Amino acid sequence: MAETYFCHHCQQSITLPDALDNSIPDETVRLSRINRNIDAMFTLQVKFGVGLGDAKFITQHISKSKGRCANCGKNLLEDGITYCPHCSGLNFNW
Ligand SMILES: [Zn+2]
Ligand SMILES: [Zn+2]
Numbered sequence: 001m002a003e004t005y006f007c008h009h010c011q012q013s014i015t016l017p018d019a020l021d022n023s024i025p026d027e028t029v030r031l032s033r034i035n036r037n038i039d040a041m042f043t044l045q046v047k048f049g050v051g052l053g054d055a056k057f058i059t060q061h062i063s064k065s066k067g068r069c070a071n072c073g074k075n076l077l078e079d080g081i082t083y084c085p086h087c088s089g090l091n092f093n094w
Helices: 020-021 026-033 037-048 052-060
Strands: 005-006 012-016 080-083 090-093
Touching: 012 020, 012 052, 020 037, 026 037, 026 052, 026 090, 037 052
Parallel strands: none
Antiparallel strands: 005 012, 080 090
């Protein structure tokens, strides 16, 4: 089952394909963390069949370094798909 996650900060939701719910897109995360967001989005589109809008959303919500909120930069408490305890933004803390 594809899972849907809602970001309380953006007031938008995202439905992840099963492949992304069950595994970490290492290359996407790596590219995102060196500020190559266009390339990161491309890997999601090609490898996981994610549409452009969703790829952009996912890339924007990848924690900017492991454990740091993509929105406010403060510490996250959990690995994986989680919500920031400070701004309640959705994070892919992969
Ligand atoms: Zn958000
Ligand atoms: Zn935050």
